[in-house]
Amino acid sequence: MIFWQHILDKLQDSQKVYVLTVIENFGSSPGRKGFKMLVAQDGFIFGSVGGGVMEFSLVEEAQQLLQEENQPTYIKKQIHKGNIKEGSGMICSGEQTVAFHCLDSNHISVIENILSCIQNGEKGTLSLTPNSFYFSHKIIDSQFEYTINSTKDWFFEEHIGIKETLYIIGGGHVGVAVSELFVKLGFYVVVFDNRENLNTLEGNNFAHQKQVIDYNSISNYITEANSSYVAIMTNKYTDDKLVLSKLLKNNYKFIGVLGSKAKLQTMWKVLLKEGFTQEELNRVNAPIGLSIKSETPEEIAVSIAAQLIQIKNRK
Structure with missing residues (x-):
């Protein structure tokens, strides 16, 4: 969110800013889609499209354009294979394409809408084309959608706002x-x-939502969706089993239970x-988490x- 706030601050200060966005990447490219x-x-720089000598040259390019009368929108392909045509000067053997968009005071409402979407936990789509940089409340299925037919015929769309929801059942120290x-x-x-009156739940200032409920109705509170992740970690075996029995037949991206293997084997038999x-x-992913011999809540x-x-990013 701070990225968009910086942009808004500059636009409200009557400055122009170039926004550089990675819209495609392959191989070991240091910049990934959405960077x-x-x-x-005024020389202020924030964010990254991959770093190194490649990024330095792109920043210099944008700074030079900001001093000129006209600021074009265009895309630039970077091939990270040393000193070759379209080469970035890097040798990591990947490729990336970066879009250049110049924003001015006419884009203030666009940035305000993006910030409002993020702050209010809403969802929307940032759309980039050779002629536009705009935001809408339409929802796309994946994080990014794009097509590049040529330097004059392309589009890039990015999901804005929180896409995945983690439901934690159990407000103890691990839940915090x-x-x-x-x-x-x-x-x-x-x-x-x-x-009621659980100190760790009441003191959990990180969660977006907290609620005391009857576990018998837990399924009414969790949305079945490919963006829903469920982590069961109540304070006792009977509640873990109750919650799992209420959710087991529903469809979520992930469902897991915290606990020892012995406890879970007993639960499975029942x-x-x-x-x-x-x-x-x-x-069910149980015991939940990768096996790294973790002991503390952290x-x-x-x-x-x-x-x-690992599951979220699995292709």
């Missing part, structure tokens, strides 16, 4: 650590617990006797984050 950098008339980390990772974080299938149980949060990022 952005702003270059303002997981909330803190996943907010930093860009997830919308919701925490549920069934205990759920099988209650009519759940082995196929349904196989969908280490457990890291192990869960690593697992969910």
Whole structure:
């Protein structure tokens, strides 16, 4: 969000800024789709499109254009294979294409709408073309959609706002650590617990939403979607089993349970006797998190984050 705030500040100061956006990348390119950098008339620079000598030359290019009468919109391909045509000077063997858009005071409302979307937990799409830089509240299925037919015929769309939601069932110390980390990772974080006046829940200032509920109705609070991630970590076995039994037949991107292997094996036997299938149980990630011998709440949060990022980014 700070990136867009910097842009708004410069535009409101009657400055022009160039926004550089990576719209395509291949191989070991240091810049990935969606990487952005702003270059303002007063010399202020923020963000990154990959770093190194390549980035330095692109910044110089934008700074030079800002001193001229006209500021064109265009795309520039960078090939990171040393001193060749369209070469970036880097040798990491990747490729990337960077779009240059010059924004001025006419774009203030666009940036304000982007900031409002992010601040209010809404969703929308940033659309870039050779002739435009605009924002709308339409929703795209993936994080990025783009087509490059030529330097004059291309478009790039990027999902803006929080796309993934992590539902944490259990507001204890681990829930606090997981909330803190996943907010930093860009997830919308919701925490549920069934205990009134729980100090760790009340003191959790990281989660976007917190609520005390009856676990028997847990499925009413969690949206079935490919962007929904569920982490079950209540304070006792019976509640873990209850929550899992209520959610097991629903469709989520991820569902996992915190606990020892012995506890989970007992839970599996009981759920099988209650009519759940082995196929349904196989969908559950348990014990939740990658096996890194984590012990503290913070280490457990890291192990869960690593697992969910791996799943989120899986092609």
